[in-house]
Amino acid sequence: MNERDLRTLLVRATEDRPAGIDLMPAITPRPRRILVPSLAALGAAALVTVIVTALPASQVSAQAQVAAALSTTSGESFRVHVESDGRSWDGAFDPVRRTGVIAEAGDPSETRFVGDLMYQKPAGAAKWEALPRVDERLRNAPPTAALVKLAPQDPQAALERLRAATDVREDGAASGPGWSGRRFVFSLTDGSGSGDAKFRSSALSGRVDVDDEGRVRRLEFDFPEGGHRLVMDIAGFGTPVTVTAPPAGEVVPGPVDASGGAKGEPAPDLKGRDAKPAAAKS
Template sequence: MNEHEIRTLLTKATEDRPAGIDLMPALPRRRLARVLVPLAALGAAATVAAVAVVLPATQSTAQAQVVAAVENTSQESYRIHTTAGEREFDGAFDPVRRVGVITRTDGTETRFVGDLVYVRESGETTWMVSPRSDAELEQAPPAVALVKLAPLDPQAALQRLRSATDVRESGTASGQGWTGKRFTFSLEATAGTDLKAGASVGATGVVDVDDQGRVRHLEVAFSDTGHPTVTDFSDFGTQVSVTAPPADQVQQPPAEKLGQPKAKPTS
């Protein structure tokens, strides 16, 4: 049965319908096809737009967050408490003014003033002065430098975190008056990294970053020992006043050790 025959039957069946109503108008097939194409395109565009709105912005990588925390911590003064085996250290640093002080539980004191470090051993009255940058540690791989620097110069140790690899966020962290994130990291072993034995030594660790993007807790240990050095950072913004010891109490090392050219003998 064709369209004409169907129309005839419908007309006879509904002869009392109101004028002007067509129960089966002709279908504009070509026009309909043309309309469906742009509608489909609009639907696809709307779907893409919806996805773009729902999907979250790309998050920073774990390593980038730790590096940013190192930078932020370098812009404020703070206090530290470090435990390394049976030794404990308390101190305060102002990275901007480049001063700091660390006191070991046995009474040994270390002062940082600019490019110089002054150390007075427990029970001594004389201070030894040396450059803040240790040439041996400057050339050491990051794993060795980080572990050794952690109790001696926490600010310098933080900078070694830039070299951390396999940094991963591992959950939340909290402490007195702060909350944040915990990250794990490793420092790759390199042949000859042990300064004494010449063995290959890597390091692993944990760093906690608070919600303001500052380092709050740092644990690091050589991979072969597992004995961590733990440093906690607190009291950000605290005032730190450190001065060099009196000159008559300082034992001066050779000039070349301080980075000055060795004096030429006079003829």
């Protein structure tokens, strides 16, 4: 059937149409919808993550990749091993629930992290000491001093301080047990007006490894003075971490000095054996 036949058929079909019936009524145009921009409602962190995951690594700045890795790492629990100057610590943290525990090898004392508080029980002590978390006490400290202090004491908080890193550059491939990824080098400076002057130190340089799933796996940095180095390895992502505060009757307020440690001590002994990890995911 061609176009002419169709026209003839249409004319015949409408010959007996009752009056008042319009086979093709006028169509009232609908008002056009106004789309409200949705990007304005996105959180900055979510937007960065979307951009980083959508683009090839070569098109995303090194600083953005590290920032996205820090956000990803803070979204699930993990285990951590820290080494510095012949000393080592092992711990487990749940950033979402803000709980954690860490212990120095060979020392029976213990420290737990629950919410805004840390509970420290030195070896041989009868009571726990309750103190604000180290990151709270170092809120006004310059970035380098805070990172040096936090790394062996509160690794979870130390990772957050890496957001202040500058001059972040990709430095080739990285790998470890069960993972592979990229290495980034960075520098951290206090700046002329950053934090409390009595805590200021010279620039700190370091390296951070990010696996192919976008999680921080290893942090290394050299202390600004003295030639010391700290290495932090992160694994066991998704491992449940069970930490509870000590009974109220066994807790006393702990004294705090300006440096963020207990008075009379160079730094709090942050220990712990209260984490109960299940089988870890590498």
